[in-house]
Amino acid sequence: MKKLKIDLENLKNEGLASVSPMERREFLKIGLAITGVFAGGTLFSAVSNINRVFASPEEMAEKYPYKPHYSMVLRQSRCIDCERCVEACNKTNEVPDYGYRTRILERDVPDAIGMKREFIPVLCNHCNNPPCVRACPTKATTKDKKNGIVMMHYEKCIGCKSCVLACPYDARYFNEEKHAIDKCNFCIDTRLSKGMKLTACAEACPAGVRNFGDLSDANSDVYKLVHQLERPVWVLRPEVGANPNVFYMKG
Amino acid sequence: MKEPQEIKKSPNTSELIKDMKESFRTSFLTDWYSTLTGFLSGSKSFYVMLAIGMVVIYAGAMGAFDAIRIGYRHAYGATREVTWGILISTYVFFVVTSTGLCIVSSIGHVFGVKDFMPIAKRAVFLSIVTIMAGFTIIAFEIENPFRMAIYNVLSPGLTSNIWWMGTLYGAYMFFMIVEFIFLHLENHKLATYAGLAGLISGIVAHSNLGAIFGMLHGREYWYGPYLPVYFIASALMSGCAAIIFFTWLGYKITSEKMDRPMIRSMEVVAKLCTLMIAIVLFMIIWKIITGFAGGPGKTEVLKAMLSGPYAINFWVFEMGLGLVIPFILFLTSRWSNLNTMFLATAMMMFGIFFMRYDLIVLGQIVPQFHELGVNEYKGLLHYLPSFHEILIVLMGIAMTMTTFVLGEKVFQGHKSEIH
Numbered sequence: 001m002k003k004l005k006i007d008l009e010n011l012k013n014e015g016l017a018s019v020s021p022m023e024r025r026e027f028l029k030i031g032l033a034i035t036g037v038f039a040g041g042t043l044f045s046a047v048s049n050i051n052r053v054f055a056s057p058e059e060m061a062e063k064y065p066y067k068p069h070y071s072m073v074l075r076q077s078r079c080i081d082c083e084r085c086v087e088a089c090n091k092t093n094e095v096p097d098y099g100y101r102t103r104i105l106e107r108d109v110p111d112a113i114g115m116k117r118e119f120i121p122v123l124c125n126h127c128n129n130p131p132c133v134r135a136c137p138t139k140a141t142t143k144d145k146k147n148g149i150v151m152m153h154y155e156k157c158i159g160c161k162s163c164v165l166a167c168p169y170d171a172r173y174f175n176e177e178k179h180a181i182d183k184c185n186f187c188i189d190t191r192l193s194k195g196m197k198l199t200a201c202a203e204a205c206p207a208g209v210r211n212f213g214d215l216s217d218a219n220s221d222v223y224k225l226v227h228q229l230e231r232p233v234w235v236l237r238p239e240v241g242a243n244p245n246v247f248y249m250k251g
Numbered sequence: 252m253k254e255p256q257e258i259k260k261s262p263n264t265s266e267l268i269k270d271m272k273e274s275f276r277t278s279f280l281t282d283w284y285s286t287l288t289g290f291l292s293g294s295k296s297f298y299v300m301l302a303i304g305m306v307v308i309y310a311g312a313m314g315a316f317d318a319i320r321i322g323y324r325h326a327y328g329a330t331r332e333v334t335w336g337i338l339i340s341t342y343v344f345f346v347v348t349s350t351g352l353c354i355v356s357s358i359g360h361v362f363g364v365k366d367f368m369p370i371a372k373r374a375v376f377l378s379i380v381t382i383m384a385g386f387t388i389i390a391f392e393i394e395n396p397f398r399m400a401i402y403n404v405l406s407p408g409l410t411s412n413i414w415w416m417g418t419l420y421g422a423y424m425f426f427m428i429v430e431f432i433f434l435h436l437e438n439h440k441l442a443t444y445a446g447l448a449g450l451i452s453g454i455v456a457h458s459n460l461g462a463i464f465g466m467l468h469g470r471e472y473w474y475g476p477y478l479p480v481y482f483i484a485s486a487l488m489s490g491c492a493a494i495i496f497f498t499w500l501g502y503k504i505t506s507e508k509m510d511r512p513m514i515r516s517m518e519v520v521a522k523l524c525t526l527m528i529a530i531v532l533f534m535i536i537w538k539i540i541t542g543f544a545g546g547p548g549k550t551e552v553l554k555a556m557l558s559g560p561y562a563i564n565f566w567v568f569e570m571g572l573g574l575v576i577p578f579i580l581f582l583t584s585r586w587s588n589l590n591t592m593f594l595a596t597a598m599m600m601f602g603i604f605f606m607r608y609d610l611i612v613l614g615q616i617v618p619q620f621h622e623l624g625v626n627e628y629k630g631l632l633h634y635l636p637s638f639h640e641i642l643i644v645l646m647g648i649a650m651t652m653t654t655f656v657l658g659e660k661v662f663q664g665h666k667s668e669i670h
Binding site for chain 2: 098099105106107108120122131134135136137138139140155156157158159160161162164165166167168169170173174176179180236237240241242
């Protein structure tokens with residue numbers, strides 16, 4: 001974990017008399033959020049981007065170029081690692097035991113106050129600038145022009161695995177049964193195309209961690225969750241510049 | 252050997268074809284007949300070498316087919332996280348060598364530098380041999396190579412470096428084979444054109460190979476324009492080393508003595524090799540220094556390389572055998588002692604193999620979620636080549652050595668007249 005670089009010991013003590021406990025708490029929250037202590041140093045300005053005031057509906061459509069613009073917002077602090085999402089995914093999408101489309105990572109923070117462990121679900125981020133799609137030699141993986149899902153066309157996959165290396169989120173594996181790379185596709189073939197509204201993982205989650213929906217729809221849950229100023233929203237590995245569509249937040 | 256063909260002033264197409272047919276009948280066929288008899292009269296050690304090569308190729312092929320039978324996931328040490336292992340690095344090793352040999356040969360054949368001519372014919376031959384060895388190895392790394400043949404054409408991903416790699420190296424191999432055939436038909440004009448086409452496609456293909464890694468923006472250690480440039484510099488270094496190594500060996504096989512132009516050629520190539528070592532060292536040093544100014548994606552790799560689990564690979568094989576000791580040997584021998592030069596280049600071939608291995612594996616040892624600080628990915632990832640992978644690597648090496656030994660006999664030491 002990253003340490004604060006400010007030399008706290010040599011700072012002059014201005015006294016705490018004038019600071020109310022509420023102010024202190026708010027201040028600490030901001031500090032921790034900015035330095036990304038609780039987000040593992042991954043907190044970047046997803047908020048400032050997403051909360052930009054759009055001049056017109058056209059501009060908003062440009063920001064979310066797909067219709068529906070599928071997205072998932074993970075309310076990370078609610079995750080209890082029950083793994084029902086993983087089980088549901090494996091069952092729905094016939095994921096073999098040697099692979100996974102989604103998994104839950106755990107992070108121990110021994111010096112945290114109170115809860116000292118948190119869980120971070122990860123899956124394909126269905127990036128707007130997907131490194132895997134660029135890397136594929138045979139267009140076996142593409143960004144769906146309508147809904148923005150990063151799709152696999154199994155019959156075209158030559159198994160060079162360059163997409164596995166290109167993916168910043170470790171979302172891809174080689175599936176022996178399919179003789180191709182396999183990955184999360186937001187259950188488009190197994191559920192969404194059959195009229196169901198949620199992915200298997202989102203439906204299976206008992207704690208409301210996985211919120212799935214259309215980011216271009218201002219009435220959707222995901223839109224509302226992402227567009228609030230008072231709550232930091234972040235993405236994983238923003239430095240890669242892949243522009244993911246999977247967002248994280250607390251609370 | 253044959254009579255040199257008369258050079259026609261302005262040949263039209265039909266004359267050219269007639270000319271080629273003629274030269275094919277008179278030179279190529281008699282050539283093959285005489286080499287067949289020459290081949291059969293080979294020495295005992297020649298047959299022993301061939302036999303060993305064949306046995307290793309057979310073992311490697313069995314390993315490869317067994318890997319297909321049980322599935323690469325079970326047969327290979329590569330994993331979901333460390334996706335590319337020793338097969339990719341050996342493939343890179345071979346195509347780097349091939350491109351280097353092509354560049355070295357082109358200095359003589361394409362650009363007409365006299366001192367580079369004696370080594371050029373052998374270099375062209377070996378560039379074909381090494382690229383084929385590389386292709387053979389990667390055929391057992393790619394899960395569905397047959398789909399590649401179909402969908403590279405039907406559904407080309409033009410943004411993909413892998414697509415360009417397949418296409419450009421295919422073109423490169425074609426041009427090199429054409430050049431080699433024209434060299435043997437003594438048609439030097441067409442050989443030069445084919446050589447130039449081979450050189451251009453080779454350089455584009457090879458810098459693109461560097462870009463396969465250099466364009467992965469999720470991989471901090473690789474990402475950037477460094478690798479495409481480094482690959483070209485490194486290729487020329489490897490090519491120089493390989494041609495000295497194989498020429499020396501070739502003369503041992505045929506137990507002939509080098510003539511003066513050949514000795515002079517070896518000396519010049521060795522000097523170029525020394526320069527290229529210096530350039531590659533320079534690049535490596537700056538890669539390390541700039542890397543330490545970066546984030547953990549780079550510094551963790553550098554620590555693993557300089558003082559961690561890859562320190563022996565780096566300091567002993569890459570730096571020691573691959574670069575520094577050969578550099579010193581070249582300088583101290585003043586490029587005049589052929590045996591020292593052979594020793595230096597043999598070390599280089601060995602060291603460069605590790606250089607490729609480290610480049611491929613080190614780029615993957617930092618987990619994608621390392622900076623997230625999760626328990627699963629706190630440490631660095633590990634990779635060890637499996638038995639099957641090593642067998643396939645040995646097959647590639649044995650293929651190269653066997654074809655080289657055969658080539659020395661069949662093409663009678665790749666002698667070329669000064670033209």
